Amino acid sequence: MDINDKKLQVSAIKDGTVIDHIPATNLFKVINILGLDKIESQMTFGSNFESKKLGLKAIIKLSGVFFADKEINKIALVAPEAKLNIIKDYKVVEKKVVEVPDNITGIAKCMNPKCITNHEGIVTKFTVVSKKDVAIKCHYCEKITDAEHMEIK
Amino acid sequence: MENKHLVSITDFSREEIFRILDLAAEFEENPNQNLLNNKVIATLFFEPSTRTRLSFESAISRLGGKYIGFTDASSSSVSKGESLKDTIMTVANYSDMIIMRHPIEGSARWASEVSKVPIVNAGDGANQHPTQTLLDLYSIRKTQGTLDNLNIFFVGDLKYGRTVHSLLQAMSMFNTTYNFISPIELQIPNEYKMFLDKKGLKYYEHRELDEMLKHADIIYMTRIQRERFSDPMEYEKTKNSYVLKNQMLEGTKENMKVLHPLPRVNEIHTNVDENEKAYYFTQALNGVYTRQAIITHILGLK
Numbered sequence: 001m002d003i004n005d006k007k008l009q010v011s012a013i014k015d016g017t018v019i020d021h022i023p024a025t026n027l028f029k030v031i032n033i034l035g036l037d038k039i040e041s042q043m044t045f046g047s048n049f050e051s052k053k054l055g056l057k058a059i060i061k062l063s064g065v066f067f068a069d070k071e072i073n074k075i076a077l078v079a080p081e082a083k084l085n086i087i088k089d090y091k092v093v094e095k096k097v098v099e100v101p102d103n104i105t106g107i108a109k110c111m112n113p114k115c116i117t118n119h120e121g122i123v124t125k126f127t128v129v130s131k132k133d134v135a136i137k138c139h140y141c142e143k144i145t146d147a148e149h150m151e152i153k
Numbered sequence: 154m155e156n157k158h159l160v161s162i163t164d165f166s167r168e169e170i171f172r173i174l175d176l177a178a179e180f181e182e183n184p185n186q187n188l189l190n191n192k193v194i195a196t197l198f199f200e201p202s203t204r205t206r207l208s209f210e211s212a213i214s215r216l217g218g219k220y221i222g223f224t225d226a227s228s229s230s231v232s233k234g235e236s237l238k239d240t241i242m243t244v245a246n247y248s249d250m251i252i253m254r255h256p257i258e259g260s261a262r263w264a265s266e267v268s269k270v271p272i273v274n275a276g277d278g279a280n281q282h283p284t285q286t287l288l289d290l291y292s293i294r295k296t297q298g299t300l301d302n303l304n305i306f307f308v309g310d311l312k313y314g315r316t317v318h319s320l321l322q323a324m325s326m327f328n329t330t331y332n333f334i335s336p337i338e339l340q341i342p343n344e345y346k347m348f349l350d351k352k353g354l355k356y357y358e359h360r361e362l363d364e365m366l367k368h369a370d371i372i373y374m375t376r377i378q379r380e381r382f383s384d385p386m387e388y389e390k391t392k393n394s395y396v397l398k399n400q401m402l403e404g405t406k407e408n409m410k411v412l413h414p415l416p417r418v419n420e421i422h423t424n425v426d427e428n429e430k431a432y433y434f435t436q437a438l439n440g441v442y443t444r445q446a447i448i449t450h451i452l453g454l455k
Contacts, residue, residue: 112258114256114257114258114278114279115257115258115259116237116257116258116259116260116262116263117259119237119257120236120237120238120263122263138259139259139262140258140259140260140262140263141258141259141277141278141280142161142258142259142280142281143258143280144344
């Protein structure tokens with residue numbers, strides 16, 4: 001049943017990208033990070049589907065949109081389990097998982113209120129110190145922001 | 154050519170640290186050298202720190218240089234709402250190097266990215282104070298003859314003590330054994346224990362300042378501040394438990410020295426001052442030589 005459902009959803013676009021296994025609570029963060037609000041392609045968002053792994057998951061279907069790895073890996077901060085299906089002519093031609101990058105520029109906010117990046121207009125820069133339970137270290141104040149306290153700009 | 158800066162102690166390799174310490178020893182031999190002739194150094198203190206500022210200004214003066222700057226933000230354009238970036242970009246036009254102290258963490262790193270002259274971090278909030286760390290290393294090597302295989306006792310506020318964290322990181326290059334003595338509220342944060350675990354270094358935590366001290370090569374004292382306690386009763390109860398008194402130094406190692414970044418309040422009893430193991434005032438003097446070494450090294454004059 002579940003598998004059939006997924007197939008139906010996937011086959012609904014001719015060419016494009018399906019992003020699955022997004023934690024439902026982070027759907028809007030993913031939309032924000034990928035800048036989907038500025039893209040004029042057809043897109044479908046689904047949220048609060050049941051998922052054994054995530055509890056509640058969300059799914060994004062984008063018609064005619066393909067991402068470079070570097071671009072899509074940005075969502076790893078908020079959707080580390082996300083899976084991509086690349087669709088060409090109604091068929092899944094490639095499956096990808098996202099990978100937490102070594103460095104993150106922009107996107108995240110440093111959780112330290114005394115950090116310079118929270119006081120002047122500076123693009124944040126982090127090195128990823130843990131990929132499993134994502135934790136990032138600020139290039140400026142050297143403090144660590146963990147997944148629980150991560151805010152997306 | 155890319156500028157050299159000193160923002161964080163972790164920016165310096167073991168070799169660079171030794172280079173600075175060797176230079177500092179040269180300046181101790183011969184402190185008055187006219188190497189900064191015609192150079193202008195800016196000392197920007199966005200928050201007051203009299204001791205650090207005087208130490209830098211003494212170092213510049215002994216090198217024959219001139220300095221310009223301000224001693225707290227209220228006497229500068231910062232009070233008119235100028236951004237740090239604008240202040241730095243402007244002052245970089247007036248000087249050959251900027252030495253800065255700022256209450257916001259990461260400010261020195263940011264300054265180093267917008268400045269066309271070298272930046273020396275003289276403290277950025279609770280983050281880094283690398284020139285203090287280098288003078289601590291100089292004091293340790295001078296009194297112990299080496300930095301290798303030493304047993305260092307850190308006492309007092311190990312949670313917020315920036316000097317403790319930086320020295321701990323720097324000493325991890327030298328197979329150090331660490332002993333941490335603090336009240337539970339101010340114990341060494343987990344991230345530093347994880348750091349030492351990763352490096353495979355031994356550390357021990359204690360709540361009492363007692364005969365354990367006889368194992369120490371260095372006792373590094375820090376001030377316990379009242380405002381760090383959420384419960385003022387806890388402060389009253391603990392404040393006297395971490396006071397070093399002269400009789401406690403009986404039976405300690407011959408080579409042992411007591412260090413303190415200063416200012417001291419009451420955590421080292423004044424009866425320790427006469428003990429030859431008390432080293433904190435000489436440590437402050439070493440700060441001038443170390444800063445002479447840092448300035449001349451970064452400007453490529455040594």
